[in-house]
Amino acid sequence: MYNIIIIVLSILAVTAALVFAAHFLPSRKLDLENGSPYECGFDPLNSARVPFSFRFFLVAILFLLFDLExxxxxxxxxxxxxxxxxxxxxxxxxxxxxxxxGLIFEWTQGGLDWAE
Structure with missing residues (x-):
C-alpha cells in the first residue's frame, strides 16, 4: 500500500515540476510570425491553390498502403x-x-518512378 502512495506522490511531484518548468522557462517573445494563426510557412493572404506534384501524392498514398499492409x-x-x-x-x-x-504492378505502371 505504501508503494502505491510513493508512486502516486512521485508522479505528482514530477508533474508539478514539469508544469512549473514549462511555465517559467520559455521566453515569451512573440513576433509577427509566431503570433499569426498560420505557422506553416505559407502566406495566408495568397491563394491556397498552389500547384502540387501529383507524383508526390501518389508516392505518399503508396507508402501508406504498403506500410499498412x-x-x-x-x-x-x-x-x-x-x-x-x-x-x-x-x-x-x-x-x-x-x-x-501489387508492387510489381506499380513498378511496371511507373508509379515508383520519381523523375519522368
Missing amino acids: IALLFPFPQALFIFNSSHVLYIATLFLAILLI
Missing part, C-alpha cells in the same frame, strides 16, 4: 504458436504474394 504482417509470428503453423504460413505466403503482385 506490412503492419498487418506483425501478428503472423505470434499466430505460428497459437494456430496450425502450415495454415499460418500459407496465409502469410498468400498475403506476401498479393503484396508482391
Whole structure:
C-alpha cells in the first residue's frame, strides 16, 4: 500500500515540476510570425491553390498502403504458436504474394518512378 502512495506522490511531484518548468522557462517573445494563426510557412493572404506534384501524392498514398499492409504482417509470428503453423504460413505466403503482385504492378505502371 505504501508503494502505491510513493508512486502516486512521485508522479505528482514530477508533474508539478514539469508544469512549473514549462511555465517559467520559455521566453515569451512573440513576433509577427509566431503570433499569426498560420505557422506553416505559407502566406495566408495568397491563394491556397498552389500547384502540387501529383507524383508526390501518389508516392505518399503508396507508402501508406504498403506500410499498412506490412503492419498487418506483425501478428503472423505470434499466430505460428497459437494456430496450425502450415495454415499460418500459407496465409502469410498468400498475403506476401498479393503484396508482391501489387508492387510489381506499380513498378511496371511507373508509379515508383520519381523523375519522368
